[in-house]
Amino acid sequence: MALKNLASAMNNTQALEAAAIILGTSPTQEALATRTEQLQLLPVAIREIRQVLARLEFTWQEFWAVAEKYEVIKLDYWALLTTQETDLITKARKNSEQLSVNS
Numbered sequence: 001m002a003l004k005n006l007a008s009a010m011n012n013t014q015a016l017e018a019a020a021i022i023l024g025t026s027p028t029q030e031a032l033a034t035r036t037e038q039l040q041l042l043p044v045a046i047r048e049i050r051q052v053l054a055r056l057e058f059t060w061q062e063f064w065a066v067a068e069k070y071e072v073i074k075l076d077y078w079a080l081l082t083t084q085e086t087d088l089i090t091k092a093r094k095n096s097e098q099l100s101v102n103s
Contacts, residue, residue: 041070
């Protein structure tokens with residue numbers, strides 16, 4: 001984010017390109033601004049997802065109600081979840097699929 005701010009202030013092509021590489025987006029002011037906004041959502045997404053996962057028994061639908069709000073940063077939040085958390089999500093999805101098949 002600091003590189004994005006530096007690139008904006010300097011309007012420097014090399015700074016834009018460096019910020020884009022770090023943030024994983026295109027080297028344009030608009031793309032960098034969008035990606036920065038997305039990454040600012042990351043702590044909120046992780047907190048809300050972990051609140052669902054902390055329930056003793058949660059359903060795929062409960063998880064998805066939160067996760068779909070953050071679909072645009074799915075790869076980002078998925079990378080921050082623990083193996084145990086991703087296993088819980090996978091199990092909930094499989095249980096949901098099993099219920100759908102049996103209905």
